[in-house]
Amino acid sequence: MNPLPLVAVAGSPNAGKSALFNALTGARQKVGNYPGVTVERHSGRVTLTDGRPVELVDLPGAYSLDPASPDEAVTRDVLLGRQQGERQPDALMIVVDASNLDNHLRFALQLIELGLPTIIALNMVDLAKRDGLELDASALQRELGVPVIETVAVRRRGIAELHTALDDMLSAPFRGVHEHVKSDLVHLQRRAREIATAAVVSETPVRRWTHRLDSVLLHPVAGPIILAAIMFVMFQAVFAWSETPVSWIEDGVAWLSGVASSALPDGFLRSMVVDGAIAGVGAVVTFLPQILILFFFILLLEGTGYMVRAAFLMDRLMHAVGLSGRAFIPLLSSFACAVPGIMATRTIDDPKDRLTTILVAPLMTCSARLPVYTLIIAAFIPNQRVVWGVGLQGLVMFALYIAGITGALLAAYVLRRGVLKGSGGGFMMELPKYQWPPLKDVAIGLLTRVEIFLKRAGTIILGTTIVLWALASVPQAGPGQKQSEISLAGRIATGIEQVVKPIGFNHDIALALLPAMAAREVAVSAIATVYSLDASSDDGANQTLVERLRHRWPLPTALAFLAWFVFAPQCISTIAVTRRETNGWKWPLFMIGYLFVLAYIAAGLTYWTAVALGL
């Protein structure tokens, strides 16, 4: 069977390429990785008018075939048929921003030289109009010698025409590929400007929206204040907006556990299902609303173009600790999860900048830590209002995030003066036009995250929870004995406890630390599983997890536990992605080592201080 025709979608960054790709393929996308490199491969299927299926692959945005970053190298290699794990594309769809033709046509010209069947999507014609720019697409088509289709991807304008053009292009006899004709970049740029100028019908000078917004958002005083306010709102929202949906999920889990309890006979199976699977996975799924809200903000900031502005505002400060403003985006993404954050570092060109960013990314408070923080805060920090709209619980959460950020900056500073000594790289970024991202694109992004999270809950977390349940249930505690001490897990934890006792950790925590290596949020389900097993012998069978914690943990221990989670390298996926990104075990091992030392010291300091203060 012949493989489907492969059409590569290429274009400069900020041409609206991904929006167009989404409009063409919808939610039926496959996200994978190119082998050997850590660049994501997005592909999807399009059915042409005559029913023929075509595979579309969304190449990373690039300014030219002369790469200045690993992403751009993949784009070049795919187009030249040299990329491992990808066949040579049969045809090419080039996306250009209508309001930035002078620049985007340079790459388009270089791509047309390749000789593949090509069509051009003249995207964002509406924004060009908003800027007072009237273009002649047919003049452009004559100059370039390939079909040019006007599109507005975010409003699905021109999508039907693109389908027809794809159909025509793939029906024409294949001409074969030229070897890469390497035209001089400067020459191409000048030619691009000539063509762009010729394509302009009229240009009315208007005060551009983007410029007006930037004079406020990039203002030396107002800019950083607005950035801080946005981040604060974001973290308050994670708490406030999630309250209601979290209570729904909790009710649902309680209902399910009741149904399972009455349906199953008392014994081994019921205990495994109710105390193991439902208690464990339920405790983690409860945090889905918070993770969604956080990702919603990150996708929105990215989609509007504000993310790059944040990088601009932060660059000088990041530079002071040896990072670049570019690290701001991977580090901000690490608030959601360090894995995509670390993968996003590939946009950093300088290798030492990049390595430093990777090593400090796990210090940014990822969403998997939220369940742990939320649980401990709900149990130990009173739900008081400090001032209007700002609660004490939210404030403590904010402080934990700040602790992570401070830790990351200090670590970067030390690393850049120690093992990763060397001059910093640069900061060179395009500031794209502000744009309201289509809700559909945000929804697709969110959906992918939900899927990843639920898959994790369904596999890693369910698996670990059941193993832990088994270890915690065998052997059965006799009368007067505690299940959490007599079981196999309890005995392993007793060993760990010896190491962590000096920093105030009790037996329960020692028990939770090991499975939390799989994924941080498992700490919550681990504690939930252990307590729900103990509950049968305890008097507190009807207590919630929060109430049980209040009874069993002194305040200094709870605070030390929070401090531990700010720093500890508690996640196997992060370690795995670090190994892959740094091509070896040297740096992940270094990362584990330095983070454990930091976590131990931070938890210890917190505990000793809290005890000394008489808390």
Add this chain to the structure above:
Amino acid sequence: MNAPFQPEISLDQLTVGTKARVLSIDWDSLDHAESCRLRHFGFDEGMTVEPLHLGPFGRDPIAIRVGRMTVAIRRRHAGAVRVLPLQQ
């Protein structure tokens, strides 16, 4: 009548809101990736550039309008670009 003296300066010395023409770029003071990026952004002799915004800390980096694009580069890189301020 002499035309007013217009000294050639480097781009990092240009005040915000002043347009200038690029005279030359010292490519040798930049590494490969950096000079590649500047070319990608469309920096070229004869182009008109205009600083639009400065970073809040140490007035670094600089947001510069070049052609139809706005790009941000550090002061150090802007120093490699020699420009002639244009009369408003």
